[in-house]
Amino acid sequence: MSELAKKKSLTAKDWQEAALNVIAHQGVGAVAVEPLARALGVTKGSFYWHFSNRMDLVKQALKRWRENDNQLIEQNILPIKNPKKRLLAWFKLSAEPIQSHLIYSTLLADRSHAMISKILKEITLERLAHLQKSYKEMGYDNARAKSQSLLAYSVYVGFLHMAKTLYGALPGSTEAEDYAQFVAKQLIPS
Amino acid sequence: MSELAKKKSLTAKDWQEAALNVIAHQGVGAVAVEPLARALGVTKGSFYWHFSNRMDLVKQALKRWRENDNQLIEQNILPIKNPKKRLLAWFKLSAEPIQSHLIYSTLLADRSHAMISKILKEITLERLAHLQKSYKEMGYDNARAKSQSLLAYSVYVGFLHMAKTLYGALPGSTEAEDYAQFVAKQLIPS
């Protein structure tokens, strides 16, 4: 028995995840109520029961995405004590072809809404802080750690785009691992 | 007497440049015929005299952008004989806050149309080839030059996004120059 057949009715979560799927591949601008309803096999009567409007869905979906993403980092990266190893793990994780990164790489240039820009800025600042902390723990002074983390994060951002632009998709785990190793060698002093 | 007052009627070029302005700040999806016509002080009767449809305008505008951009590179970067200096010049140029880079940084994540993806891929491959050539001239073997140029170009792409995301605009020439110096030190072996 399939998951779909089991379900009698939809939940807000179902809508959110459908929206995230669209965002990952076509961007926030492509999230439209009626097409989504069609894809889910219902009409928008259902949608407006769960959400007050289109933007409400987008907000909730992105909130869900951020929570998942933060969890990933908090569980897999932040606990690593050795800063060098922590950085390496971060590069490796960022190369993984998971939906979360797909969404991020789509959002990166989406300036269609002030809300999106705000979210992007917040996320970026958070992660820059993490990187900076790692570099400082490695003995860098403030200014150097800042420049270095900016560079490192640029590489991350650039990598997401390059992969999608060149291959139409994020790379497989194997190539990603190789690239992460190479980048780490460049950006983490030995 | 203003430029505008001098003009009796619009040319295709006027429409293209107006479109590029929109693309730079809101993306291709925001290029709409009627709003553009309003902004130019005419009606769409004019538009459909110059272009066959909306996509026709987008294509022509992007073509104009690419030509300008290529010219910039061909005149300022490629003539530099010393590969190390050429790379440094490239980093400096890429940090300049000009419209061309604004457009690129907007296009980077715009997957709304297959045509856009195609253009992005072509540009990326072209420039990767330039970088790769420089690194090879510096004595790198094929594989190493490839990885290194991928990294360098990722930094470029990432830089554009970071600047826009964090500060809402590309940085001024002075900060850009500083950052370019720092990046060059990291990515160009001495």
Add this chain to the structure above:
DNA sequence: TATTGTCAATACGCTAGCGTATGGATAAGA
């Protein structure tokens, strides 16, 4: 002056998508 070409205004029809209003179905409790 008459003609032709260039650029723009006006007025259509058409579609997709937003949001609302209202009623129907179904399941859980009382």
Add this chain to the structure above:
DNA sequence: TCTTATCCATACGCTAGCGTATTGACAATA
């Protein structure tokens, strides 16, 4: 069984934008 809450369908009005068709204004030119 009757009621209530939950979820969805239907039908509506509304708007923005695309593209077409037709006519008008004006300048250059013959």
